[in-house]
Amino acid sequence: MRIKRAMAAIALGLFGLAATVGAAGVDAAASAACIECHDEEDLADNSRHAHAMATDTRSPTCVTCHGPSPTHVKQPAGTKERPPPDISYGKKSRAPVAQLNGTCLTCHQKDAKRTLWGGSQHETADIACSTCHKNHTNVDKVLAKASQVEVCITCHKEQRTQMMRPSHHPVPEGKMTCSDCHNVHGSAGPKLAKRDSINATCYSCHAEKRGPFVHNHEPVAEDCSICHNSHGSNVAAMLKARPPMLCQQCHTPHVEGGVGAVGGQRGGFPPAAPGQLSSAVTGISSGKNVVNMWQGRSCMNCHTQVHGSNNPSATNPTPRFLFR
Numbered sequence: 428m429r430i431k432r433a434m435a436a437i438a439l440g441l442f443g444l445a446a447t448v449g450a451a452g453v454d455a456a457a458s459a460a461c462i463e464c465h466d467e468e469d470l471a472d473n474s475r476h477a478h479a480m481a482t483d484t485r486s487p488t489c490v491t492c493h494g495p496s497p498t499h500v501k502q503p504a505g506t507k508e509r510p511p512p513d514i515s516y517g518k519k520s521r522a523p524v525a526q527l528n529g530t531c532l533t534c535h536q537k538d539a540k541r542t543l544w545g546g547s548q549h550e551t552a553d554i555a556c557s558t559c560h561k562n563h564t565n566v567d568k569v570l571a572k573a574s575q576v577e578v579c580i581t582c583h584k585e586q587r588t589q590m591m592r593p594s595h596h597p598v599p600e601g602k603m604t605c606s607d608c609h610n611v612h613g614s615a616g617p618k619l620a621k622r623d624s625i626n627a628t629c630y631s632c633h634a635e636k637r638g639p640f641v642h643n644h645e646p647v648a649e650d651c652s653i654c655h656n657s658h659g660s661n662v663a664a665m666l667k668a669r670p671p672m673l674c675q676q677c678h679t680p681h682v683e684g685g686v687g688a689v690g691g692q693r694g695g696f697p698p699a700a701p702g703q704l705s706s707a708v709t710g711i712s713s714g715k716n717v718v719n720m721w722q723g724r725s726c727m728n729c730h731t732q733v734h735g736s737n738n739p740s741a742t743n744p745t746p747r748f749l750f751r
Contacts, residue, residue, distance in 0.1 A: 543613030640735025
């Protein structure tokens with residue numbers, strides 16, 4: 428009984444394989460008519476592309492993507508112009524984007540990278556696969572690290588400007604590319620981040636910032652982009668603003684003697700402010716004043732462990748202040 432079942436399973440498998448090969452053979456024969464007109468002079472060489480015509484039954488043919496297109500293959504009598512293929516791609520395509528993408532997803536929806544394409548930002552924006560990918564070529568720019576950014580910044584102009592700023596990830600230098608952080612075909616994370624969160628994506632490279640720390644800096648655990656602009660900034664470390672302005676968006680600045688002196692205000696440096704006998708900043712005022720926070724590395728002169736501290740001390744320097 429087991430032998431009979433095994434033989435039946437093998438027979439069904441061979442029948443399915445024969446049907447697949449037969450269908451592929453029909454498509455290949457129909458595609459041969461395409462090559463009669465669309466030769467090397469009409470289309471660029473794509474012999475090394477995964478979509479190139481081949482004897483491998485898994486390789487797509489012209490019919491696979493463009494449809495049988497009988498009226499295009501054989502122009503009907505009495506027509507001045509040859510009708511277009513059943514499915515055409517590119518800027519002049521009249522086919523709905525959903526139909527174009529559906530053709531691609533017939534084959535390219537079998538792995539986890541495209542599982543979340545439906546409902547993703549690119550899908551809802553009616554971006555066609557052919558907008559970024561080129562099949563009639565040996566080199567698809569979006570698949571090569573050296574040229575991928577060139578394709579992405581065609582639409583993402585703001586990010587292109589940010590990457591040209593002094594402090595940026597080494598994307599222009601070719602050491603990184605957009606797909607290192609983003610899954611353009613859909614993601615469970617925000618902004619098409621490859622991981623489920625911005626932080627998890629950042630930790631893929633910046634593992635030393637992950638922690639856990641004895642004393643955490645809350646915005647670090649919440650979202651790296653609260654302080655950093657990941658595409659580029661005019662401030663070192665890709666910070667969104669220069670310290671102490673960045674820090675003071677959340678923290679009340681230090682004061683001395685009840686005076687929050689800011690660069691040049693009276694009360695910070697001599698002479699004293701009205702009502703004061705002397706300047707708030709003296710040799711024994713411990714330096715806790717907004718004025719000297721604007722110098723050098725600002726708040727980080729003292730609070731060096733801005734991503735979190737493991738200092739076990741229970742006394743001064745108090746570890747919860749993120750001192751070393």
